[in-house]
Amino acid sequence: MDKLTQKAEAVLKANDRGSYTVPSPKLYPHQWLWDSCFIAIGLRHIDPRRAATEIESLFRGQWQSGMLPHITLREDSGYWAGAGFWQSSVSPAAPKDVATSGITQPPVVAIAAEKVAQKLPEAEAHVFLKQIYPKLLAYHNWLYRDRDPDNRGLIVLVNAWECGFDNTPPWMHTIRFLSPLWISTFIKMRLNGVFTKRRRDTKTVPAEQRISNIEALKLAHLAYMHRKNDYDSRKTISTSRYCVEDIGFSSILIAANKSLLRIANHISEDIPSDLSYRFTQTEKALEELWDEETQMYYSRNFHTKRVLKQPTISGLLPLFSGAISKERADKLVRTLSDARQFGTDFPVPTVPTSSRYFKEICYWQGPSWINSNWMVVHGLENYGYKEKAADIRQKSLELVGKNGCNEYFSALNGKPLGASNFSWTAALALDLLKTT
Ligand code: 2M8
Secondary structure: OOHHHHHHHHHHHHOEOOOOEOOEOOOEOOEEHHHHHHHHHHHOOOOHHHHHHHHHHHHHHOOOOOOOOOEEOOOOOOOOOOHHHHOHHHOOOOOOOOOEOOOOOOOOHHHHHHHHHHHOOHHHHHHHHHHHHHHHHHHHHHHHHHHOOOOOOOOEEOOHHHOOOOOOHHHHHHOOOOOOHHHHHHHHOOOHHHHHHHOOHHHHOOHHHOOOHHHHHHHHHHHHHHHHOOOOHHHHHHHOOOOEEOHHHHHHHHHHHHHHHHHHHHOOOOOOHHHHHHHHHHHHHHHHHEEOOOOEEOEEEOOOOOEEOOOOHHHHOHHHHOOOOHHHHHHHHHHHHOOOOOOOOOOOEOOOOOOOOOOOOOOOOOOEOHHHHHHHHHHHHHOOOHHHHHHHHHHHHHHHHHHOOOOEEOOOOOOEEOOOOOHHHHHHHHHHHHOO
């Protein structure tokens, strides 16, 4: 076995909690939605049954409404936004026997389920997909019913945590003036140190590599407002100014919708026609988020329809959707390859280096992450950019091979950043290695 495989397998084993895997034992001691999906995609190469369990275990947290929460919580872990913070029981739709968060995360799950099934023996794959399909369908239904109030096909997010790229510039710009009284009082009373003590991440990782206290508190405030609405998305969307039609989320959803259609076909089920119509709407609606002037896709404020013109890697994810024209794809690939934007020595930066928001070592504001690289690689393959895809695949593997399974890396010099032994880095490195 080569060294990288050995290293990656060891990380996944150490972070395994039986039926699910924690992203990082110290920083993230619960089950996260898109983390588990990426983890399953890698685990399928080692143990496809365990990978299927990783996906199945996510659904212990599914709400009656169909919502899949972004965190399924374990008791007493010390993570600052735990069960007491979320209080999921305020919603009658929340599961009774397990505490969860009240928001979702990028819908990678149908993609992961399809990929895991490909590695199971056919009879087992059939049983696995049959059993998981109604739950996946309920989740996609929820996204369209509760998060697309205008029936336009673009999913509305109510918190930056939902997009997965937590402190990404367009979201930080959206909440720049959000200043509820409790946060200003908190700052006036110099309580920063109190919150810093509650945070585990900044104890293990230098604070300048993480989301700032103030940004995290603002996201906590958005979560609190949603909780006050008993996690009723329609209520929150109609009352909160901080709602975003997120380009990354909708691009991933398109890819996931296609996986769901193939899963349905595999087990001879029919997706309800009104839902499959909504799928096609999302594909068409991506075009609304294209900006001709800068030749890039952006997220948009749901209420004002103002485009959030802070470029990020999410604007490249329409490649992953496979739903844009070849002409648009060509333009994105040019931007991706441009040395002044995304074409760094250790690609792909989450924010282009030319942007005034680029920060080399800060979390989702610049560093290269293996999950976004994985989506870019598949996006390039969708459009036949084989060499470019192979190049990013190779560079991602080198990053992990040389530096370890860190959470993220400097896009300028490859320096490992964030948590070490991070699960999705290990899992997706395995997948990138095994699927060449
Ligand atoms: C980060 O997000 C959590 C909140 O969900 C946090 O900062 O505490 C993000 O990187 C997110 O994308 C990821 O799923 C999560 C766990 O790895 O950590």
